[in-house]
Amino acid sequence: MTTLVPLQNHQIRLANRPVGMTTRENWQFTTEAVTEPVEDGVLVKTLSLSLDPAMRGWMNEGKSYIAPVEIGEVMRAGGIGKVIASKHGNFAVGDLVTGGLGVQEYRQFAPAEIKRHAISKIDLRMGTITQWLNVLGMPGMTGYFGLMEVGQPKEGDVVVVSGASGAVGQTVGQLAKIKGCRVVGIAGGKAKCDFVVNEMGFDACIDYKNEDVRAGLKTHCPDGIDIYFDNVGGEILDHVLARLRRKARIIVCGAVSQYNSATGVQGPKNYLSLLVNRARMEGIVVFDYADRYPIAIAELAGYLKDGRMKSREDVVVGLETFPESLVKLFTGENFGKLVLQVASD
Amino acid sequence: MTTLVPLQNHQIRLANRPVGMTTRENWQFTTEAVTEPVEDGVLVKTLSLSLDPAMRGWMNEGKSYIAPVEIGEVMRAGGIGKVIASKHGNFAVGDLVTGGLGVQEYRQFAPAEIKRHAISKIDLRMGTITQWLNVLGMPGMTGYFGLMEVGQPKEGDVVVVSGASGAVGQTVGQLAKIKGCRVVGIAGGKAKCDFVVNEMGFDACIDYKNEDVRAGLKTHCPDGIDIYFDNVGGEILDHVLARLRRKARIIVCGAVSQYNSATGVQGPKNYLSLLVNRARMEGIVVFDYADRYPIAIAELAGYLKDGRMKSREDVVVGLETFPESLVKLFTGENFGKLVLQVASD
Structure with missing residues (x-):
């Protein structure tokens, strides 16, 4: 192999596993x-x-839906x-592709990886690069299949x-509106709440940083909740459990409030509401639906094109900002799908 | 109305709502x-x-799957x-019936109650009186529909x-065996464990009072768990969550370990295993299946008759023992379906 002089690949590797919040260390x-x-490879x-x-989960040791990132990887x-x-x-050369690039500037794909579709071409006529990481990417797929397959929304x-x-929430809320549901968001801060209501057409949004979520759910869901798409876990999950309707569905997508807890995950105290309401709580892992991504x-690209769906990304620039940029997801500092721009072209 | 001299109806009414364990008070x-x-009524x-x-849940105030028992009722x-x-x-006169008799010696059924099937005749050729309260009664129905509808067992x-x-567990375990599953019970004490293995044909049973449940599950379910029928909640639920297989189903039937907690229910800390394993946790309320009880x-009566299913009831005698007999369910003192015999004929 020859070296593509003078290209240097800057990389960020896992040095050790965090306890509690992840830091630059x-x-x-x-x-x-x-x-x-x-031969038959692609750079x-x-x-x-x-x-x-x-990503916070991948930094932990132990069995999960995907292998942990190893130390040094x-x-x-x-x-x-x-x-x-x-x-x-x-x-x-020049093709735009999506795939598991890793936190680095360049990645080689071997023939075997290409064979199992580790990269696939994207079409900018369907959406921008950032939309391909958002509504048309993993978050969008997670929202789509979680809502449609597990949530099974009815008008x-x-x-x-x-x-x-956030990335998944945007898709879920707007898609649920398109499917004829009444949609109540939960977000941190007035700006985010105003945005999903005024720009994305949610029926209401509760600001968990400044409002009583329990009271907000009572106001906006007076007759209870049919579907809860849970990205956060913690107390909010308990408040929702307390207001389930009969045969409600909870999609367990994540628990961002819990990922950096050094004391362990808080279990939903109100889980017996599942019994009372004959309700269901079910996990989703997006990879299971890979065959149906297209x-x-x-x-979703159709909805973006005809304006029924909007997207919002929060772009941070520079590979070296990765450690601090990642933390924004857990403090709620990002506004929209968080994208790290490593190079502009 | 004339009085059926000299019949006196002794009754037990809810005097106040318990905090923590229920007592005679x-x-x-x-x-x-x-x-x-x-006219058109039945005594x-x-x-x-x-x-x-x-019953412990019915003594609490507040919304549940059924109205609470009122004070004085x-x-x-x-x-x-x-x-x-x-x-x-x-x-x-002489017909044997099943229905909501209440903790009392006699009950009148009004025409409107009879019309909505508050009582129905039982046939002793299908099972004994105690079996009609066990496998052929509410516990059996709960086990049957919980396992078959929510659990959807496969060979x-x-x-x-x-x-x-216990009442529900007997039916669930034996029915699952009949359906070709491998069945591991969890019970309190060697006698109960021996019984479900030796008499009821379970493949194994973990004695939670004397064994490490986590280790026991590892031994008896080395490749994980497909279905968990949960009657107890608490730590055992967490141990099971940690060993779920992909697409596992947890039937939330009850949480007997939690009903008398004065400090509130303990939520399952390992609930994110639902995500990792694309698993489902779903509540069941037996009344929803009333149309299909027959x-x-x-x-189930067929299985009792051909010996593929056995039943065990623990009969306590005397209406006045009700307060203390009820407590047995929460201390695990009963061995088999707990039946209170009020009169022998």
Whole structure:
């Protein structure tokens, strides 16, 4: 292999596993020379990376829905990149692709990885690069399949979604509106609440940082809740459980309020409401629906095109900001899907 | 109405709502004269009453799957009784019936109650009186529909059931065996564990009073758990959550470990296992399946008849023992379905 002089690949690797909130100390910064792709391989330059709450889970040891990132490994991250060298017939220099690029500037894809669809081309006519990391990316797929498959929304259902202005929440709330539901968001701060109501068409939004969530749910869901799409866990989940309707569905997508807890996860004290209301709480992992991503992407891209769905991304710039940018997801500082722009082209 | 001299109806009424464990102080003992049934009414003499953990919930104030018992009201209880006076064409003196008799010696059924099937005749060829309160009664129906509808057992599934020797647990475990599952019970004490394994054919049973449940589950469910029928809640639920298989189903039937907690219910800390394993936790209330009780009763009675299913009841005698007998359910002193025999015929 020849070296693509003078390309240097700056990388961020997991140095150690955090206890509680993740900090810069958890990361190691490395640099490697970039080489030519192998026969039938592809070299991708990272343009933008998706920063997601799930990353905090990948930093932990132990069994989960996906293997943990190992100590010393480049941090896992999905992203959009550009093919800058290709020895594979299906990919040409200049193609834009989505896939697991990792928190680094360049990534080689081996023939076996390409064979199992580790990268796929994106079409900017369907959405922008940041939208491909948001509504048309993993968060959008998570929202789409979580709501449609587990939530099974019916017209007139009352849908509550936490993390309402976040990546998954945006898709869930707007899609539920399109499906004829009444949608109540929960978000942190007036600006986010105003945004999902005024710009994204939610029926209401509760500001958990400044309002009593229990009282807000009573006001906005006087007859109870049919579907709760849970991105946060913690006390909000308990408040929702207390207001379930018969045969309600709770989609367990995440628990961002709990991921950095050094004392362990808080279990939902009101879980017996599932019994009283013959309700269901079910987990979703987006990868299970990979075969059907194209169908969901086509549907969501249609909504973006005809204006029935909007997207909002919060773009931070510079690979080196990764450690602090990631923390924003847990303090709620991001406003919209958090994207790390590594290179502009 | 004439008085059926010299019949006196001894009753037990809710005097006040317990905080923590229920005691004799929560009850009021009253006596009323028994009168003739009204036109199209029926008078039933209580033979045996079903004592169930759910009773503790009915003593609490507030919304649940059923209205609370009001202060001063005769305590709600299902039971088997004998018609001793009838002015209704469908019921004759001597008929044995099942229905909501209450914790009392006699109960009048008004025409409107009979119309909505508040009592129905039982057939002793299908099972004994105590079996009609157990496998063929509410516990059996709960186990049957919880397992079959929510659990959806498939051959080879690993099924765990807590309260294994109790009323619901017996039916769940034996039915799961009949359906081709591997069944692991959890019960308190060696005698109960031996019983469900040796007499009822469970594959294994973990004695939560003397064994480490976590280790026991690891031993007996090395590849994880497909179905958990939860009658107890608390720490055992957390241990099971930690061992779920993909697409596992947890039937939330009760939480007997939590009903008498004065400090509130303990939420399942490991609930995010639902996410990791794309698993489901769902509540069941037996009344929802009332239309299909006859189908389930016929099936279960068949198993009792051909010996594929056994039943065990723990019969306590005397209406006046009700307060202390009820407490047995929460200390685990009962061995089998707890039945209060009020009269022998």
